[in-house]
Amino acid sequence: MAAKSVTLKQVTKAYAGLGTKQPSNAVSDVNLVIEEGQFATLLGPSGCGKTTTLRMIAGFEDITSGEILFGEQPVNEIPPNKRDCTMVFQSYALFPHLNVWDNVAYGLKIKKFDQAVIREKVSRVLEIMNLNEYKERMPSQMSGGQQQRVALARALVMEPSVLLFDEPLSNLDAKLRIVMRDEIRRIQRTLGITAVYVTHDQSEAMYMSDVVIVMNKGRIEQIGTPQEIYQRPKTKFVADFIGSANFVEGKVVRVVEDRLEIDTPMGIMVAANHAEVTAGQQVALVIRPESAVVLKTANNNAVITKSVFMGQTQEYEIDFGGKMFQVTQHNPVAGSVFSTGEHVTLEFPEHSIQVVPA
Numbered sequence: 339m340a341a342k343s344v345t346l347k348q349v350t351k352a353y354a355g356l357g358t359k360q361p362s363n364a365v366s367d368v369n370l371v372i373e374e375g376q377f378a379t380l381l382g383p384s385g386c387g388k389t390t391t392l393r394m395i396a397g398f399e400d401i402t403s404g405e406i407l408f409g410e411q412p413v414n415e416i417p418p419n420k421r422d423c424t425m426v427f428q429s430y431a432l433f434p435h436l437n438v439w440d441n442v443a444y445g446l447k448i449k450k451f452d453q454a455v456i457r458e459k460v461s462r463v464l465e466i467m468n469l470n471e472y473k474e475r476m477p478s479q480m481s482g483g484q485q486q487r488v489a490l491a492r493a494l495v496m497e498p499s500v501l502l503f504d505e506p507l508s509n510l511d512a513k514l515r516i517v518m519r520d521e522i523r524r525i526q527r528t529l530g531i532t533a534v535y536v537t538h539d540q541s542e543a544m545y546m547s548d549v550v551i552v553m554n555k556g557r558i559e560q561i562g563t564p565q566e567i568y569q570r571p572k573t574k575f576v577a578d579f580i581g582s583a584n585f586v587e588g589k590v591v592r593v594v595e596d597r598l599e600i601d602t603p604m605g606i607m608v609a610a611n612h613a614e615v616t617a618g619q620q621v622a623l624v625i626r627p628e629s630a631v632v633l634k635t636a637n638n639n640a641v642i643t644k645s646v647f648m649g650q651t652q653e654y655e656i657d658f659g660g661k662m663f664q665v666t667q668h669n670p671v672a673g674s675v676f677s678t679g680e681h682v683t684l685e686f687p688e689h690s691i692q693v694v695p696a
């Protein structure tokens with residue numbers, strides 16, 4: 339199978355009736371390029387337009403305006419079964435009256451492949467998915483995780499250029515999700531297939547993706563690697579949705595080369611200038627709990643109001659100038675841990691602060 343890139347150009351979806359109640363479309367003006375062989379995840383809160391976007395790529399939904407391309411080829415007019423992509427659903431959607439072998443072979447039979455070719459392709463995929471020993475089982479005789487592997491095998495056997503996933507792990511328990519996300523990623527890498535994955539689970543998105551596409555109210559807020567999305571969020575929404583963050587409101591007073599001086603209720607704070615903000619602009623400083631530093635100095639400026647041991651971390655709530663901060667200390671060993679009521683110094687290394695528009 340030859341992987342293909344997926345391109346969305348100004349793609350919009352309006353559902354009839356939506357426009358009268360709310361000004362926004364289900365999906366608005368989405369521009370996106372997913373490169374060949376990339377694993378891209380659409381991530382965002384419920385109703386942000388992830389599933390609609392995925393279904394438009396699959397061809398299950400018409401698009402209101404814009405264009406979708408697989409490689410160089412526009413696919414707007416191509417029906418789903420001719421699009422060279424397959425979708426793995428949350429509900430597995432296996433045929434209950436067919437055993438594993440026949441479920442996996444089904445699509446090839448519909449496409450009238452030769453018997454010998456079908457045998458060869460199905461055996462190979464069952465082998466890759468470690469499903470050989472289950473080939474005669476009926477779906478009802480298998481666990482949720484095994485059924486989802488069959489659903490994945492059924493999609494892979496078609497050798498699509500693009501594989502689409504609609505929250506495929508959300509019916510599985512936490513432990514199995516972790517096993518399956520490794521399995522999906524391993525197979526996707528081995529076959530070099532382009533994958534578009536929908537989830538509202540940020541840790542799943544961070545773990546699996548080459549690129550994360552964060553959506554909000556039908557629009558793309560940010561596209562980036564998991565590191566970029568986490569460490570350099572471009573908006574308050576992204577900073578808030580991915581991981582936890584302390585926000586400090588302020589106004590940029592000076593831009594000095596690559597540093598920003600920001601006037602905040604806690605005085606002037608300095609941040610490295612990773613953002614495109616200008617002097618005079620109202621901003622928010624994003625400070626991740628693990629990037630604030632707690633220590634003892636001669637001029638302690640903060641008070642611990644809560645201190646909780648969590649095994650790998652110590653979690654603090656700290657009052658700094660009347661504002662409460664969530665702070666995480668890694669590797670809390672005896673002697674380095676502070677107790678409730680202790681006076682401490684809270685520092686914010688300038689490179690770990692991200693500045694976003696207010």
Ligand SMILES: Nc1ncnc2c1ncn2[C@@H]1O[C@H](COP(=O)(O)OP(=O)(O)OP(=O)(O)O)[C@@H](O)[C@H]1O
Nearest residue numbers: 353356364382383384385386387388389390391538
């Ligand atoms: N068939 C439809 N008719 C009208 N509105 C729809 C239809 N399908 C989805 N919508 C609306 O479009 C918006 C985007 O829905 P979508 O299912 O794409 O969101 P989502 O991000 O996948 O959410 P979730 O995580 O809850 O599945 C929502 O406001 C939803 O109510």
